[in-house]
Amino acid sequence: MAGAAARRCLAGFPAEARELSLAESVPYLESPLSPLEFHREWVCPNRPCIIHNAFDHWPALKKWTLPYLREVMGSKAVSVAVTPNGYADAVYQDRFVMPEERHMPFSSFLDIVEKKVTSPGVFYVQKQCSNLTEEFPELLGDVEPDIPWMSETLGKKPDAVNFWLGESGAVTSLHKDHYENLYCVISGEKHFLLHPPSDRPLIPYEFYLPATYHISENGSFKVVDKEAVDKVPWIPVDPLNPDLKRYPEYAQAKPLHCIVKAGEMLYLPSLWFHHVQQSHGCIAVNYWYDMEYDLKYSYYQLLDSLSEAVKLV
Numbered sequence: 458m459a460g461a462a463a464r465r466c467l468a469g470f471p472a473e474a475r476e477l478s479l480a481e482s483v484p485y486l487e488s489p490l491s492p493l494e495f496h497r498e499w500v501c502p503n504r505p506c507i508i509h510n511a512f513d514h515w516p517a518l519k520k521w522t523l524p525y526l527r528e529v530m531g532s533k534a535v536s537v538a539v540t541p542n543g544y545a546d547a548v549y550q551d552r553f554v555m556p557e558e559r560h561m562p563f564s565s566f567l568d569i570v571e572k573k574v575t576s577p578g579v580f581y582v583q584k585q586c587s588n589l590t591e592e593f594p595e596l597l598g599d600v601e602p603d604i605p606w607m608s609e610t611l612g613k614k615p616d617a618v619n620f621w622l623g624e625s626g627a628v629t630s631l632h633k634d635h636y637e638n639l640y641c642v643i644s645g646e647k648h649f650l651l652h653p654p655s656d657r658p659l660i661p662y663e664f665y666l667p668a669t670y671h672i673s674e675n676g677s678f679k680v681v682d683k684e685a686v687d688k689v690p691w692i693p694v695d696p697l698n699p700d701l702k703r704y705p706e707y708a709q710a711k712p713l714h715c716i717v718k719a720g721e722m723l724y725l726p727s728l729w730f731h732h733v734q735q736s737h738g739c740i741a742v743n744y745w746y747d748m749e750y751d752l753k754y755s756y757y758q759l760l761d762s763l764s765e766a767v768k769l770v
């Protein structure tokens with residue numbers, strides 16, 4: 458009985474929350490706001506927006522062509538995520554499969570992106586460990602080490618600054634992070650599909666054994682289990698082709714779609730679910746600021762536990 462009541466509350470919650478505080482699309486700002494205004498209007502209400510004129514002064518906007526990157530970085534070895542299907546860190550059959558992490562000269566990676574050579578798989582520079590500072594320090598001078606107004610808004614520096622460059626087939630599967638994310642597209646465009654954290658009751662999680670793709674001599678990929686590791690929770694729905702027979706509640710989850718173009722910055726608030734696609738050779742840099750572990754975070758944790766406890770999906 459109590460379970461049925463809890464299930465009803467949770468089933469109605471996403472639509473109520475959306476009506477109260479969310480627009481039908483991601484709003485645009487003409488320019489960044491003051492730190493106080495940005496905190497009041499966007500960070501505190503946990504609402505995404507796309508900001509124009511936020512990094513016009515970065516040399517990267519003019520300089521970062523593929524030939525320039527080749528000249529500056531070509532001889533360096535970098536980490537590249539390689540998958541057979543473009544899905545790194547995603548559910549494949551009954552596993553959570555991570556990409557093969559290949560160390561290769563950046564110029565060999567560019568040869569693949571520029572289609573000068575072919576190689577089996579889909580290639581994506583996407584290592585999320587502050588790879589801009591760790592692996593591409595030569596490029597740091599073309600951007601900024603942080604976004605000054607965001608550092609002031611949040612009273613901290615970013616935990617990570619990441620560099621993203623990949624093929625059009627590379628897809629980032631639906632997930633969320635505990636970061637306030639400022640995502641800056643330098644060239645090309647990124648397609649984001651977003652769900653607010655309040656959609657959690659409609660978004661399923663399952664537990665999967667972790668595995669990694671390995672390429673064989675003949676160019677075919679195999680899935681190799683990680684040894685002696687616990688199962689990990691991940692979202693099994695592909696929002697582009699959701700299995701609504703198995704996860705019918707997901708049909709009620711209404712994603713927001715937005716395209717972030719060169720020169721635009723997306724503010725992606727903490728705990729928002731996101732699925733990302735891109736134009737071929739799109740270049741981006743993003744800043745991950747750790748979220749505040751405040752009451753909002755605790756409420757989300759409660760929503761998460763309740764959603765698991767009554768499992769709408």
Ligand SMILES: O=C(O)CCC(=O)C(=O)O
Pocket residue numbers: 583621628629634638640647731733734743
């Ligand atoms: O650009 C991408 O492919 C993924 C970005 C992402 O997941 C993030 O910034 O948290």
